[in-house]
Amino acid sequence: MHARIAALFAALVFSSHALAEQVQVAVAANFTAPLQAIAAEFEKDSGHSVVASFGATGQLYAQIQHGAPFEVLLSADESTPARLDSEDLGVSGSRFTYAVGSLVLWSAKPDYLDGSDAALKANQYKHLAIANPKAAPYGLAATEVLDKLGLSAAVKDKLVEGQNITQAYQFIATGNAELGFVALSQVYQDGQLSSGSAWIVPAELHTPIKQDALILRKGEQNPTAAAFMDYLKGEKAAAIIQSYGYTL
Template identity: 60%
Template sequence: MTMRFLTLATTLAFSASIHAGEVGVAVAANFTAPMKEISAQFEKDTGHKAALSFGATGKFYAQIKNGAPFHILLAADAATPARLENEGLGVAGTRFTYATGKLVLWSKQPGLVDAKGQVLHTEKFDRLALADPKLAPYGAAAIETLNKLGLFTPLAPKFVTGENIAQTYQFVATENAQLGFVALSQVFVDGKVTEGSAWIVPAEMHAPIRQDAVLLTAGNGNLAAKALMDYLRGKKAAGIIRSFGYER
C-alpha cells in the first residue's frame, strides 16, 4: 500500500513537472519587491517558474520593439501596454490594471521630511532625487507634483536623476541625496514606512499611476504566461500587492 502511494505521488509530481513552464516577465522597477513575493508564491502554487527582469518601463518598451523575448510586461504606466497592443506587440484584450502606485517623498534621515512635504520649501537639503520622467512614470509624477507646488524651477538645480525608480531609491538610501521622490512600495512594509521620514504625496497632485499588465505576442500560447496573468488577478496576488502600499 505504501509503495502504491509513493508510486502515485511520484507519477503526479512527474506529470506536474512535464506541464510546468517558464514565463519571461519584464517588471517595472517599482514593483520589484511585491513581484518577487508573488513569483515565489506562483511557483509554489502552480509549478510554473517566472523569470523576472526589472527596469524602467521606457527601456523595456524599446527592448520589446527590438525583439526582446519577454512574454509579459508589467509596466509602471497604462500608456506603454496600450501602445504595444496598438503596434501588434501585445495581445489584444489582455491588458488590465494590476496595481495603482503611490508616490512618496522620502529621506533616510528621521524627521527630515514632514507630514506635509514642507521640507521642499526649505534649505535643509542639497540634492533631490527623482527618476527620469521620460523613462519612468514615477519620475513624471514627481515633476507634475513639483509643478503644482510651483517648485520645479527653483529646485531644478538640486535634481539628481535616476535611470529608473530603483536607482532613484538607491540615491536616497545611500544618502547621496538627502531626499527624493520614490515609489511608496520601496519603503512601505506591513502598513508603515519602515525607515527614515516620508510624505505620501496626495493623489490629486499628479495623474494616477495606473500600472497595467499586457500579454506580449511572444507569450501568446505560453501556458505559464497565461497562468501568471490569471494569478495576478487573483486574491493571493492582490493581498501581496496591497501589503506594499498599492491600490487595486
C-alpha cells in the same frame, strides 16, 4: 521488474519537468518587491516559475520593440501597454490594471521629513532624487508634483536622476541625496514605513499612476503566461499588492 520501475520513474520525472513551465516577465522597477513575493506564491501554488527582468518602463518598452524575449509586461503606467497593443506587440484583450501606485517623498534620515511637504518647500537640501521622467512614470509624476507646487525652477539644479526608480531610491538610501521621490512600495510594507521619514504625496498632485499588465506577442502561445496573469488577478496576489501600499 526493476527496469520497469526505473522507466516509470523516469517518465514521471520527465512529465513533471514538462509541466513545470516558465514565463518571462518584464517588470517596472517600482514593483520589484511585490513581484518577487507574488512569483514565490505562484511557483508554490502552480509549480510554474517566473523569470523576471526589472527596469524603467520606457527602457523595457524599447527592449520589447527590439525583440527581447519577454512574454508579459507589468508596466508602471497604462500608456505603454496601450501603445504596445496598438503596435500589435501585445495580445488583444489581455490588458488590465493590476495596481494603482502611490508616490512618496522619502528621506533615509528618520527626522528629515515631518509627514508634510515643508522640507521640500524649505529647499535647504543639496540634492533631490527622482527617476528619469522620460523613462519612468514615477519620475514623470514627480515632475508634475514639483510643477503643481511651483518648485520646478527652484530645484532644477538640485535634481539627480536615476535611470529608474530603484536607482533613485539608492541615491537617497546611500545619502547621496537628502531626499527624493520614490514609489511608496519601496519604503512601505504592511501598513507602515520600513525606514527613514516620508511625505505621502496626495494623489491630486499628479496624474494617477495606473499600472497595466499585458501579455506580449511572444507569450501568446505560452499557457503559463495566461496562468500568471490570472494569478495576478486573484486574492492572494491582491493581498500582497495592497500590503505594499498600492490600491486596486
